[in-house]
Amino acid sequence: MATTQERVDTSPKVSDEVKYSTCYMCACRCGIRVHIRDGQVRYIDGNPDHPVNRGVLCAKGSAGIMQHLSPARLSGPLKRVGPRGSGEFEAISWDEALGIACGWLGQIRRTDPGQLAFFTGRDQSQSLTGMWAAEFGTRNYAAHGGLCSVNMAAAGLYTIGGSFWEFGEVDWARTRYFMMFGVAEDHDSNPIKIGLGTLKGREDTKFVSINPVRTGYSAIADEWLGIRPGTDGLFVMSLIHQLLNNQKVDLDYLVRYTNAPWLVINQPGQADDGLIARDSDGHPLAWDKTSGQAVNALLPEITPALAGTYMLADGRQARPAFELMAERYLDEQFAPEKVEQQCGIDAQTIRRIANELAHAAFEQAIELDIPWTDWAGRRHEKTIGRPVSVHAMRGISAHSNGFHTCRAIHVLQMLLGSIDCPGGFRYKAPFPKPAPPPTRPAGKCDDVQANTPLPGMPLGFVSGPEDLLVDDDGGPRRIDHAYSWAYPLAAHGMMHMVIHNAWAGDPYPINTLFLYMANMSWNSSMNTAQTMQMLTDMDEASGEYKIPHIIYSDAYASEMVSYADLVLPDTTYLERWDCMSMLDRPISSAEGPADAIRQPVVQPDRDVRAFQDVLIDLGARLGLPAFTNPSGTARYPGGYPDYLVNHERCEGIGPLSGWRGKNGDQHGRGEPNPDQLQAYVDNQCFWQDPLPESQQYYKHANGPYLEYAASMEWVPDASQIIMQLYSEPLQKFALAALGHGDFQPLEKYRERIKLYFDPLPIWYPPLEEQLLNNRGDQHGAFPLHALTQRPMAMYHSWGSQNAWLRQIYGTNRLYMHPDLAAEHDLEDDDWVYLESHHARIKAQIRTMTGCNRDTVWTWNAIGKRKGAWNLDPNASEGREGFLLNHLISELLPGKGKRFSNSDPVTGQAAWFDLKVRLRKAEAGEALSEPQFEALSPVPGVQDRPDVLRFGQQFLPAGSWRRKPKKRNRAP
Amino acid sequence: MDPAYSIIFFSSSSGAGYGLLIWLATGRLTGFWNTSPTLGMVTGLLALILVSAGLLASMLHLGHPERAWRAFSQWRTSWLSHEGVFAILTYPAALLLIAGWIATEIPNSLLATASALTIVLAFMTVACTAMIYASIQPIPRWHNGWVLPLYLLFSLASGGMLFILALGLIGSPQPPLRATLLGLLVLTWGVKLLYWRYIDRQKVESSTATATGLSALGEIRQLEAPHTSDNYLLKEMGYQIARKHAGRLRRNALLFGLAGPVIAVAIDLSVAPSALSHTIMLLGTLSALTGVLLERWLFFAEARHLVTLYYGRGV
Amino acid sequence: MTGLPPSTGKKLGLVTDLDICVGCHACSVSCKEWNAGGHSAPLTDLNPYAHDPLGVWFNRVHVYETDDGEGHTQTVNFPRSCLHCEEPACVTVCPTGASYKREEDGIVLINADTCIGCKLCSWACPYGAREFDSDDGVMKKCTLCVDRIYNENLPEDDRVPACVQACPTQARHFGDLGDPASDISQLVERRGGFSLMPESGYKPVNQYLPPRQRKDQAVATLDLQNVPSGRNDDPQTDGFLGWIDKMLSR
Numbered sequence A: 001m002a003t004t005q006e007r008v009d010t011s012p013k014v015s016d017e018v019k020y021s022t023c024y025m026c027a028c029r030c031g032i033r034v035h036i037r038d039g040q041v042r043y044i045d046g047n048p049d050h051p052v053n054r055g056v057l058c059a060k061g062s063a064g065i066m067q068h069l070s071p072a073r074l075s076g077p078l079k080r081v082g083p084r085g086s087g088e089f090e091a092i093s094w095d096e097a098l099g100i101a102c103g104w105l106g107q108i109r110r111t112d113p114g115q116l117a118f119f120t121g122r123d124q125s126q127s128l129t130g131m132w133a134a135e136f137g138t139r140n141y142a143a144h145g146g147l148c149s150v151n152m153a154a155a156g157l158y159t160i161g162g163s164f165w166e167f168g169e170v171d172w173a174r175t176r177y178f179m180m181f182g183v184a185e186d187h188d189s190n191p192i193k194i195g196l197g198t199l200k201g202r203e204d205t206k207f208v209s210i211n212p213v214r215t216g217y218s219a220i221a222d223e224w225l226g227i228r229p230g231t232d233g234l235f236v237m238s239l240i241h242q243l244l245n246n247q248k249v250d251l252d253y254l255v256r257y258t259n260a261p262w263l264v265i266n267q268p269g270q271a272d273d274g275l276i277a278r279d280s281d282g283h284p285l286a287w288d289k290t291s292g293q294a295v296n297a298l299l300p301e302i303t304p305a306l307a308g309t310y311m312l313a314d315g316r317q318a319r320p321a322f323e324l325m326a327e328r329y330l331d332e333q334f335a336p337e338k339v340e341q342q343c344g345i346d347a348q349t350i351r352r353i354a355n356e357l358a359h360a361a362f363e364q365a366i367e368l369d370i371p372w373t374d375w376a377g378r379r380h381e382k383t384i385g386r387p388v389s390v391h392a393m394r395g396i397s398a399h400s401n402g403f404h405t406c407r408a409i410h411v412l413q414m415l416l417g418s419i420d421c422p423g424g425f426r427y428k429a430p431f432p433k434p435a436p437p438p439t440r441p442a443g444k445c446d447d448v449q450a451n452t453p454l455p456g457m458p459l460g461f462v463s464g465p466e467d468l469l470v471d472d473d474g475g476p477r478r479i480d481h482a483y484s485w486a487y488p489l490a491a492h493g494m495m496h497m498v499i500h501n502a503w504a505g506d507p508y509p510i511n512t513l514f515l516y517m518a519n520m521s522w523n524s525s526m527n528t529a530q531t532m533q534m535l536t537d538m539d540e541a542s543g544e545y546k547i548p549h550i551i552y553s554d555a556y557a558s559e560m561v562s563y564a565d566l567v568l569p570d571t572t573y574l575e576r577w578d579c580m581s582m583l584d585r586p587i588s589s590a591e592g593p594a595d596a597i598r599q600p601v602v603q604p605d606r607d608v609r610a611f612q613d614v615l616i617d618l619g620a621r622l623g624l625p626a627f628t629n630p631s632g633t634a635r636y637p638g639g640y641p642d643y644l645v646n647h648e649r650c651e652g653i654g655p656l657s658g659w660r661g662k663n664g665d666q667h668g669r670g671e672p673n674p675d676q677l678q679a680y681v682d683n684q685c686f687w688q689d690p691l692p693e694s695q696q697y698y699k700h701a702n703g704p705y706l707e708y709a710a711s712m713e714w715v716p717d718a719s720q721i722i723m724q725l726y727s728e729p730l731q732k733f734a735l736a737a738l739g740h741g742d743f744q745p746l747e748k749y750r751e752r753i754k755l756y757f758d759p760l761p762i763w764y765p766p767l768e769e770q771l772l773n774n775r776g777d778q779h780g781a782f783p784l785h786a787l788t789q790r791p792m793a794m795y796h797s798w799g800s801q802n803a804w805l806r807q808i809y810g811t812n813r814l815y816m817h818p819d820l821a822a823e824h825d826l827e828d829d830d831w832v833y834l835e836s837h838h839a840r841i842k843a844q845i846r847t848m849t850g851c852n853r854d855t856v857w858t859w860n861a862i863g864k865r866k867g868a869w870n871l872d873p874n875a876s877e878g879r880e881g882f883l884l885n886h887l888i889s890e891l892l893p894g895k896g897k898r899f900s901n902s903d904p905v906t907g908q909a910a911w912f913d914l915k916v917r918l919r920k921a922e923a924g925e926a927l928s929e930p931q932f933e934a935l936s937p938v939p940g941v942q943d944r945p946d947v948l949r950f951g952q953q954f955l956p957a958g959s960w961r962r963k964p965k966k967r968n969r970a971p
Numbered sequence B: 001m002d003p004a005y006s007i008i009f010f011s012s013s014s015g016a017g018y019g020l021l022i023w024l025a026t027g028r029l030t031g032f033w034n035t036s037p038t039l040g041m042v043t044g045l046l047a048l049i050l051v052s053a054g055l056l057a058s059m060l061h062l063g064h065p066e067r068a069w070r071a072f073s074q075w076r077t078s079w080l081s082h083e084g085v086f087a088i089l090t091y092p093a094a095l096l097l098i099a100g101w102i103a104t105e106i107p108n109s110l111l112a113t114a115s116a117l118t119i120v121l122a123f124m125t126v127a128c129t130a131m132i133y134a135s136i137q138p139i140p141r142w143h144n145g146w147v148l149p150l151y152l153l154f155s156l157a158s159g160g161m162l163f164i165l166a167l168g169l170i171g172s173p174q175p176p177l178r179a180t181l182l183g184l185l186v187l188t189w190g191v192k193l194l195y196w197r198y199i200d201r202q203k204v205e206s207s208t209a210t211a212t213g214l215s216a217l218g219e220i221r222q223l224e225a226p227h228t229s230d231n232y233l234l235k236e237m238g239y240q241i242a243r244k245h246a247g248r249l250r251r252n253a254l255l256f257g258l259a260g261p262v263i264a265v266a267i268d269l270s271v272a273p274s275a276l277s278h279t280i281m282l283l284g285t286l287s288a289l290t291g292v293l294l295e296r297w298l299f300f301a302e303a304r305h306l307v308t309l310y311y312g313r314g315v
Numbered sequence C: 001m002t003g004l005p006p007s008t009g010k011k012l013g014l015v016t017d018l019d020i021c022v023g024c025h026a027c028s029v030s031c032k033e034w035n036a037g038g039h040s041a042p043l044t045d046l047n048p049y050a051h052d053p054l055g056v057w058f059n060r061v062h063v064y065e066t067d068d069g070e071g072h073t074q075t076v077n078f079p080r081s082c083l084h085c086e087e088p089a090c091v092t093v094c095p096t097g098a099s100y101k102r103e104e105d106g107i108v109l110i111n112a113d114t115c116i117g118c119k120l121c122s123w124a125c126p127y128g129a130r131e132f133d134s135d136d137g138v139m140k141k142c143t144l145c146v147d148r149i150y151n152e153n154l155p156e157d158d159r160v161p162a163c164v165q166a167c168p169t170q171a172r173h174f175g176d177l178g179d180p181a182s183d184i185s186q187l188v189e190r191r192g193g194f195s196l197m198p199e200s201g202y203k204p205v206n207q208y209l210p211p212r213q214r215k216d217q218a219v220a221t222l223d224l225q226n227v228p229s230g231r232n233d234d235p236q237t238d239g240f241l242g243w244i245d246k247m248l249s250r
Ligand SMILES: Nc1nc2c(c(=O)[nH]1)N[C@H]1C(S)=C(S)[C@@H](COP(=O)(O)OP(=O)(O)OC[C@H]3O[C@@H](n4cnc5c(=O)[nH]c(N)nc54)[C@H](O)[C@@H]3O)O[C@H]1N2
Pocket: A121, A122, A144, A147, A148, A149, A516, A517, A518, A519, A520, A523, A524, A525, A553, A554, A555, A556, A557, A558, A559, A560, A570, A571, A572, A573, A611, A788, A789, A795, A796, A797, A798, A860, A861, A884, A885, A911
């Protein structure tokens, strides 16, 4: 019998219009097509032509509509009227809001611009915000990199002039052996997934994931190594040990592209011990075997020695860096048998992995018929590839030994000759840059003056103690203590310390804390409970808040909004112009530079303004030189779009690289083009300029590429970029700690610097673990590691307001190995108390075999403060969901003045150093702890619907499913 | 399966109603027992009320009750359609049967046909109800040979209790009938016990291994459900009752469904009719109906759907 | 059995590669996004911002752990949506004919205008592919994006299901599984694709590709025995120092 088929319209109208833009459901910057129907967003999908995502879209990106329609959207500027944190606000006009901001900021700028701390979070406009801060004249500026992954950035930039994160990528198409260290999701979200999909299909390719937890990417790895957290450095050094032992390293590569042959002065006890031997022009020296003398190591065609002790012309002894390195890692302490216990990876496996690496690098080497020309003008007929690739992220960086561990990984890559070659890890423009890049941080004592811009940018790379931002007594100059002796290489600042230090007035009180897009009273702070107290703490004497003014820009009713005095509501990502600039976080790939914009695809229906517009407006009102014309009028009256087109960082270089020049026919460099944004819109909102194949590899040594890069101002000149196996800046600090030089640390920092500054990667147990173990009475009291992972379908805190995503991750569990659970008499769904040296939380557990036995973990930032995000105060995120952050102290264990819970080299927040103990909770209410008073609703947010019928408006007119339903409440 | 009250009420109530109709129509057709006009009218109408209330409840369970008429359209393939068709057809037959007690001019032959049709149609309707469940392959505890006889037996037993109660009330106790009912009660619950024994030992071919096809990798257990929030599937099909709780309810079902009525009927059989004996029979009947409701509730609550295999549960 | 077309012109369906699915939920959310405004619009969400949100989804991603009892455990991500079975009881149980299988391509659909919301079809589906929209009072399910795959208002390349288009790892494939020569059938053949719960007899059209054998043992070409584990510290012979002493040129 026939079926009863309905007549299906298989070609319904999809949209009236398709607008291209860039996704901002996370920082991956995928290209999107927004399908608009009847003026509303019908559907968002991936742009197939886009270099980042090539048409795919992740879960978050696909839920963009729900972010855009979130009832937690702020609807207008707010002024606090009740006590801070009470959530009592008054809706005010923009004029009033900007007036208040200018009042506070103008006063500061006229007296001491350093009284402003301006910190930004998840944004992608750091070239604007950084410049604004510099123009304002404060050194107290940073984006969130210090709490995110500065260890990767700093280790990479000081070592190979590029870095993991989103600034380099695996050659997915060609790699034969891929190692992923500590990645759950990362910024290159879709590219990694696309890459893994391709790689896994190849029979001859192996994917190893080193991660205490086996979920997501690790789930599809050929081999999962459930390492004990914080021990990757040892593991990598053991691999290096093994490779050296087996003589499986690419000596040619080392000699050509790294400082392995550079001579290191060997003068124990002297001020120059361990520094690079240089000629009178400052060139590093190498021992040329042919001529039998020390020569300029940068010269081509020399035949440098990698081992031996040599006498320099001035009589000092020196040894090639390589030999020092080999000596270190050949030491028995790095033998697989010696590290297996600590790493939780058996020696046999370590040895096998090392051999597999060598096998892939040297026996499966790739030879491409791509001729290229090196920095010295020599033509190479083939492009050789060592198809071993690595990607590493926060599992490495979020430990206090992460800087060195990441450096160790880069050393491993160098030894295998697999950086920027076919099948290896590849730089994305504007990288590589000199290691470290030549910009130094501005903000020394005299740099901050009333009514005066800083003489440079607040963030940069110190090359030695002389570049630190310290006062005459050697104390920190920045509010976050970045670039102080405590955290000398804090290249991204230390946002996680700002609230604590501002509250403590350490090193000085500040007047205004200006935050943008960072949920600092919740998931992006350590020690969240006390952070909230610090934000509301009053000075007894003056009756003023310890942090007198807080200005905050958010688009949604986050936890942080309730702690602001002045709220500047932003638009959603579909309602504004944005820019993914070569000056900041472009969308380049290894094939060439690319940048992108975001365009308003719909107009806001609320009294909100794009933050960048507001910042530029504030700049003009405050009279900051870069934002005003000499006549005093606003320089960019058209706001951010005006700035994007007309701002020039230096001649011909602006935020956007595409379609420059009066006629829009220049790329990279050229005069501003008034129609530039239209050109972007006409070209799907991105620009790319693929490099010729001959410039796509060995970019650090590729002559034509380096010349091009120099012409684009990505690098200061076209000289070869030499990877720093041996890091001299670190040695300079070590020497200072040993009492050498004009700039020496105060006593309290000396030991730290001695311990943690080493020109070659070292491994030490994470600091929290060290200190806890040293407290004799407490030995072993906190035996477990506690971690978080990013869920692929959630972006930090801001996904929870999303009606679709919160169904997937509406609450979180504490995961652990069944053996660990059994030890504590625990079963799935039981509740436990988790205690650190600092605090206690209560959470519900789930067991899994794919978890290191000494580790517990949970999904990051799912737990919410009740009442935040315009969620029902009873929502699971607040009731059952929990935040690990309460357990993480921003300070190391101890008494008195304590160091930040950060990497002692870079100041990177050591989120994953957390050690805990576990105790079964008595049966009780299914409620996580701690719980806080529910936040009151922020005025102006929309009513939350009880039934969401998104999509019915697109049904054919007259469809019964379009009619408003009687029931408005959920049953 | 979610023991939705509307559905439980539907099959219990309509089951009793159809059972009652069968007893009544059989009496009328065969004359084996007294079918006075009062009895006929009262039990006949009661039966139709029970049936209608049940059907109404099942309609209310629908997402679109106003479209219920569409449920007849697939009368060739769907058990639910069959049930609807038989349910509707039962009405004219039963009404004619009942009318026979008022309108004496209706010829006996017609009434006999109506009686016979009522019996067959009521029987078929209950059988279809049973088959709706028994045909659901993903629910192994329903998809078996026990369900059809059980639905029929419960329908006859609960209808029988009502019928005997009514007979007693009009002073026509019919001892053999009561003895038959005793037997029927024991048989019904006996079969139910066998059913329980069956489902407790049932071996289901499907498992998480076949559901996911991952058996080559070993034991399979769900680490994370797709969503942390609930969904329709779990609410509708994931209902689970604790073994202990189910055991208690089974005992209660037996107590109410079997012990109560058996004692009542036995007392009724052995004492002279009196207000007390009628009260006891009334209580016995209520007890029987409660037993059926419990049994029906358990029928759902203990049923496990294969989809729960995907959620890491056993079936 | 009646109610089903005796045969279908094509057997359109999906193939999911469990070897590369990372469990990112892109397929579920993109499905939700497209279909919320598509043929079965809306996919209602109850209590969207409260404690117990309850939404209609056509595709859900599970995570399983396997354990072979010999110390080898694995995590497998597992998306689940309608399999567009060849002989599904979800069609034959339907009293209204609202649930049907298309003759031309085998897609199993629900007619929202005639569904009475009796839920029987969802009981009859062992795969949990049908979700009741209590607000609309009708059953809804994966449409295989019937309003995309033939949609002349979409560019040709986009005429694939939303979940297939979105999947970042390309773990999802779409095509005619009835044609043994199609790319997708070949893929199934090559990778040993399988049906879920074949014992149901429903004959799912959609297929799953098993996780590949993990390469977590020694690579065959490497002879572990012969790899030295200790350092050769005799610098005189062609040991370590001898090795690095070779002539290298910059
Ligand atoms: N325990 C633990 N804590 C962690 C981490 C961890 O791994 N474990 N990770 C750390 C890391 S790496 C990071 S980067 C931080 C991230 O933490 P945050 O930077 O705080 O990130 P989000 O939670 O996404 O919050 C960003 C804020 O931006 C707001 N926002 C969203 N869109 C817009 C917009 O368009 N305009 C404006 N003006 N505001 C907007 C959101 O509403 C939210 O309040 O968390 C850190 N915290």
